Structure formats: structure tokens, C-alpha cells
């Protein structure tokens with residue numbers, strides 16, 4: 001089933017209205033719970049059904065996608081993604097605390113030319129344009145993300161602003177080629193929320209998250225070529241998990257030193273034990289031996305903890321600094337308003353509608 005851009009102003013009004021009656025919105029779009037149609041008007045049902053946001057079976061309505069209203073100090077947008085329970089590798093990523101972290105810290109200026117690596121639902125494209133970007137070039141290897149980005153752009157931006165988006169499909173072949181489609185281009189701002197989850201070796205895992213045993217494979221490919229693609233006063237904003245010890249994310253720090261020689265790591269102070277994160281792969285059905293291998297390697301490399309971090313860089317910075325983030329982002333390893341990681345079914349809701 002595909003998303004269909006239809007009567008989009010009415011879709012937005014309907015979502016706004018449902019969002020105000022929090023319980024309905026939560027039950028349908030977060031808890032993935034079928035809700036009796038008596039709670040909706042006929043008009044609301046037909047509008048949401050026409051876009052394929054919902055399905056109806058025997059008087060019960062189910063969401064086909066997840067919808068979240070994301071806000072920062074200046075802007076807000078409804079963002080449609082896959083559901084948390086969507087298990088295929090081409091999942092378009094449900095919004096996580098890192099998405100809030102990005103839009104809270106976005107420093108895009110009017111008329112900036114922006115590059116995004118890994119567009120997903122298009123959330124950063126939308127907030128970039130709302131912040132004044134002149135043009136956003138956005139790359140992804142997953143074709144499904146373009147359908148979501150186009151839908152979300154129509155839902156949140158004027159026609160004129162939608163025309164500022166240039167979507168490019170990256171080849172999956174190698175991380176070395178990550179910037180090939182923008183080879184000779186430089187940008188004012190690079191924003192990226194790349195795949196950064198520690199992943200069992202030689203395993204297939206979500207395209208939106210798989211990034212080697214420390215979650216740093218895609219990060220490294222990006223950092224290697226960042227300087228080539230930033231204009232003189234250009235700016236990098238990248239959110240990532242960052243491996244390290246109880247004190248600091250030393251692996252990310254070393255990587256920034258190696259490739260950029262400078263940068264600020266804004267550290268979300270709540271760390272998580274590496275072994276507590278890797279456990280989920282066993283519940284997801286991955287080979288225990290491979291998970292054990294990850295933990296063993298981490299022990300050798302003295303990696304004990306993971307953090308959520310925001311990297312900022314421009315050529316005015318002289319060294320790598322670690323600062324505590326202004327806000328604390330809780331439950332940063334699972335989607336916003338979720339009680340389980342991606343690929344799991346949400347637990348039964350405690351909310352009662354009547």
C-alpha cells in the first residue's frame with residue numbers, strides 16, 4: 001500500500017483535530033491499536049482512507065503508518081513514517097529522540113544550500129526549508145524514503161517550497177561512494193542523521209540503522225569527505241550514537257580528530273551500557289554468537305558505553321570539544337512515544353478510550 005497525496009489540506013486539518021484529542025491519536029498512530037470507527041466522523045475516515053494513512057476492517061480502524069507532530073521553537077510538522085512494528089529492511093525510520101535533538105539544534109540560515117545524507121521520512125528536509133534553506137539536496141539508498149518525503153513535504157510545505165527539494169538515489173555499492181552523486185558540489189550546511197546503530201557482523205539489518213559493530217561505519221565515510229563538500233564557512237550537523245567508556249565517547253572523539261581536526265560533540269548525558277544495547281539483537285532473532293562477538297570486541301577495545309551525541313563542525317573550530325547538551329533526551333534508543341525498539345510490536349496500551 002502506498003501513500004497517496006490527496007486533499008492534503010483536509011488531511012492536515014484532520015490530523016490537527018485528532019492530535020488535539022490525544023487519546024485517539026495515541027491509540028491509532030503510536031500504540032498501533034485498532035480503534036472502533038464510532039470515534040471518528042465519516043468525513044475524517046474518508047479523508048484519511050483516501051491517502052492510505054488508515055484501513056478499515058469490520059468497523060475497526062487501523063493506522064497503516066506512524067504519524068508524529070514534531071516541533072521546535074519555531075516550527076512544527078506532521079511526519080509520516082513506517083510503523084515501529086514494520087520489520088522489513090527498507091523500513092522508513094519512525095522518529096526518535098535524535099530527531100528532536102536535530103531540530104532543536106538546527107543552525108540553518110536563510111538561503112543556505114543544504115545537503116542531507118539519508119533523507120528517510122524527509123523530516124530534516126522539511127525543517128531545513130522551514131528554517132529558510134534555499135535548496136536541499138537529499139540522498140538515500142532506499143527508494144521508499146522518497147515516497148514518504150514527497151508525502152510529508154506536501155503535508156507541510158507550500159508548492160513553491162516543495163520545489164526546493166532535490167532527491168537523489170544513492171547506489172548501495174560501497175560507503176566510499178556515499179558522496180558520488182554530488183561529487184563536485186559544496187554546500188553551506190550538511191545535515192545528517194545517518195545509520196549509527198551497532199550491528200551484528202555479517203548480518204542483514206535495517207538500512208536506516210546498520211553501521212558496523214560500533215555504529216561508526218557510515219559516520220566514518222561521511223567524516224572522511226565532509227571538508228570536500230563544505231563551502232568555506234560551511235557547517236556540519238550530524239547526530240549519532242557514540243561509543244566510548246563511562247567518562248566520554250572516546251571513539252567518536254578520535255574519529256573527529258582524525259578527519260576534521262575539530263568539532264563539538266554535544267553529549268546527551270544519559271549513557272547506556274554497550275552490552276545492554278546489543279541484547280536486543282538476540283530478542284530480534286539474531287545469532288547469539290555474533291552478538292557475543294560484538295561484546296568481546298568491545299571489551300578488547302575498552303568500549304563499555306554508548307551515548308547519543310550531536311556533532312557540529314565548521315572551519316572556525318580549532319580542536320575537538322565535548323559539551324553537555326542543553327536538553328536531556330530520554331529513552332534515546334527507541335522511537336518517540338514507543339515502549340519498544342524498532343521491529344517489535346508495541347506493548348498493549350494502557351489507555352482507555354471510553
Ligand SMILES: C[S@@+](CC[C@H](N)C(=O)[O-])C[C@H]1O[C@@H](n2cnc3c(N)ncnc32)[C@H](O)[C@@H]1O
Pocket residue numbers: 092093094095099117118119120121122123124139140141142145170172175178193194195196207208209218
Ligand atoms: C537514521 S535514518 C534517518 C532518516 C531521517 N533523515 C531522519 O532523521 O529521521 C538513516 C537514513 O540513511 C539512509 N542511508 C543508509 N545508507 C545510506 C547511504 N550509503 N547513502 C545515503 N543514504 C543512506 C537510510 O536508508 C535511512 O533512510
